[in-house]
Amino acid sequence: MKIGIIGAGYWGPNLIRNFHSIKEVASITVCDFDEERLEYIKSKFPNITTELDYKKLLDKNIDAVVVATPVGSHYQIAKEALLSGKHIWVEKPFTAKSNHAEELIKIAEENDLRLFVDHTFLYTGAVRKMKEIISNGELGNIIYFDSVRINLGLFQHDVNVIWDLTPHDLSIMYYLIPDKTVSSLTACGVSNFNEHENIAQLSLNFKEDNCFAHFHVNWTSPIKIRKMIVAGDKKMLVFDDMENSEKIKVYDCGVEIKSKECIHKMLVQYRTGDMYSPKVMQTEALSLAAKEFLQSIIEKREPLTNGRDGLKIVQILEAAEHSIKNNGLTVKIDNGFNHKTNPEMIKKDKVEFKNNRRKKSFV
Ligand SMILES: NC(=O)c1ccc[n+]([C@@H]2O[C@H](COP(=O)([O-])OP(=O)(O)OC[C@H]3O[C@@H](n4cnc5c(N)ncnc54)[C@H](O)[C@@H]3O)[C@@H](O)[C@H]2O)c1
Numbered sequence: 001m002k003i004g005i006i007g008a009g010y011w012g013p014n015l016i017r018n019f020h021s022i023k024e025v026a027s028i029t030v031c032d033f034d035e036e037r038l039e040y041i042k043s044k045f046p047n048i049t050t051e052l053d054y055k056k057l058l059d060k061n062i063d064a065v066v067v068a069t070p071v072g073s074h075y076q077i078a079k080e081a082l083l084s085g086k087h088i089w090v091e092k093p094f095t096a097k098s099n100h101a102e103e104l105i106k107i108a109e110e111n112d113l114r115l116f117v118d119h120t121f122l123y124t125g126a127v128r129k130m131k132e133i134i135s136n137g138e139l140g141n142i143i144y145f146d147s148v149r150i151n152l153g154l155f156q157h158d159v160n161v162i163w164d165l166t167p168h169d170l171s172i173m174y175y176l177i178p179d180k181t182v183s184s185l186t187a188c189g190v191s192n193f194n195e196h197e198n199i200a201q202l203s204l205n206f207k208e209d210n211c212f213a214h215f216h217v218n219w220t221s222p223i224k225i226r227k228m229i230v231a232g233d234k235k236m237l238v239f240d241d242m243e244n245s246e247k248i249k250v251y252d253c254g255v256e257i258k259s260k261e262c263i264h265k266m267l268v269q270y271r272t273g274d275m276y277s278p279k280v281m282q283t284e285a286l287s288l289a290a291k292e293f294l295q296s297i298i299e300k301r302e303p304l305t306n307g308r309d310g311l312k313i314v315q316i317l318e319a320a321e322h323s324i325k326n327n328g329l330t331v332k333i334d335n336g337f338n339h340k341t342n343p344e345m346i347k348k349d350k351v352e353f354k355n356n357r358r359k360k361s362f363v
Contacts, residue, residue: 003029004028006077008038011091018286020045027049063086064087065087071096072158074094074095075095078095082104088108090117090310093313097314098311114302116292116296117310121172122305126280129278131175134232139237140232140233141209142180149165149217161197162187180207180209182316183332183333186329227239231254235252236254249275253270253272
């Protein structure tokens with residue numbers, strides 16, 4: 001398979017290294033409009049080819065394109081890639097607007113092309129183990145998520161800290177509790193340096209069972225914390241990504257209230273039992289993600305992390321931004337895929353696509 005990778009900044013080299021190590025990948029072309037970045041990449045991976053203009057990369061006979069540029073450019077590049085018949089991998093967050101995400105999903109579906117969104121955490125051993133524990137009912141009914149992702153982080157130029165960091169935690173949450181429905185959110189944040197918030201908090205309410213989720217993200221923290229509590233009514237789990245060996249700890253503890261009378265008298269019974277730390281697979285997540293992308297192309301099926309997953313998160317991010325700009329306003333969430341895309345636009349795109357297809361040969 002021939003791969004094109006657009007964007008060779010901070011994250012791009014990780015993608016290049018992982019695709020480079022897959023034996024089914026016949027060639028890699030890397031594009032960045034920064035010539036110095038391309039020289040650096042060439043010095044690390046001498047057998048790749050490089051391109052300054054992504055449109056020239058899209059004209060090449062390649063099968064799949066990875067978009068690893070800042071989020072503001074994802075939609076345009078991904079759309080052009082789909083219209084030239086390429087399968088696409090788009091970095092998180094999928095797009096800067098939900099209607100753009102919907103349009104890309106439609107173009108990919110109508111042209112039978114794979115659309116992968118890089119929610120990398122779902123390919124980690126820790127998240128896979130959490131999924132296993134939650135799916136087999138060990139935690140019971142999930143009652144809350146509480147997540148902290150803070151450090152002296154890399155400021156993104158075009159988005160705030162919620163757009164940059166919460167897609168990781170939101171993708172984990174959606175993966176772990178696919179049967180629960182987010183109903184509304186509130187968000188607040190502060191921008192100390194420019195117009196983009198560098199510290200923020202996001203709270204989600206669910207339709208079911210008073211479930212609640214809270215995310216705290218910060219690019220300006222003196223310490224690095226990557227912790228998530230997933231609490232069930234039977235057991236609770238802590239995922240600490242800064243731990244090397246014991247990333248997950250399952251606590252057999254909780255709160256039991258025998259009768260309503262007890263609540264009034266504040267006689268709450270605490271249950272504290274054993275704690276254990278399960279073994280977690282150590283394989284690099286990005287390598288599994290890259291293999292899943294290629295496998296989904298070969299098997300002509302939806303990848304594990306696809307456009308619809310990306311869209312749900314963009315809908316949350318958009319609503320969070322609206323809430324922040326309106327002093328923590330509660331915003332209702334409908335994670336449905338509403339087909340607002342202009343059908344005329346899709347029709348035109350399809351014609352362009354067919355014309356392109358005639359010019360080149362694809363898989
Ligand atoms: N999955 C993850 O865990 C993860 C981690 C970090 C970043 N990311 C995502 O990866 C993307 C890139 O982030 P980054 O931190 O590497 O950004 P970056 O700014 O360090 O790198 C982006 C690169 O893209 C190049 N570029 C921008 N527009 C271009 C264009 N039109 N044509 C060619 N080159 C172009 C820039 O020159 C730059 O080298 C973002 O969407 C980010 O959210 C994902």
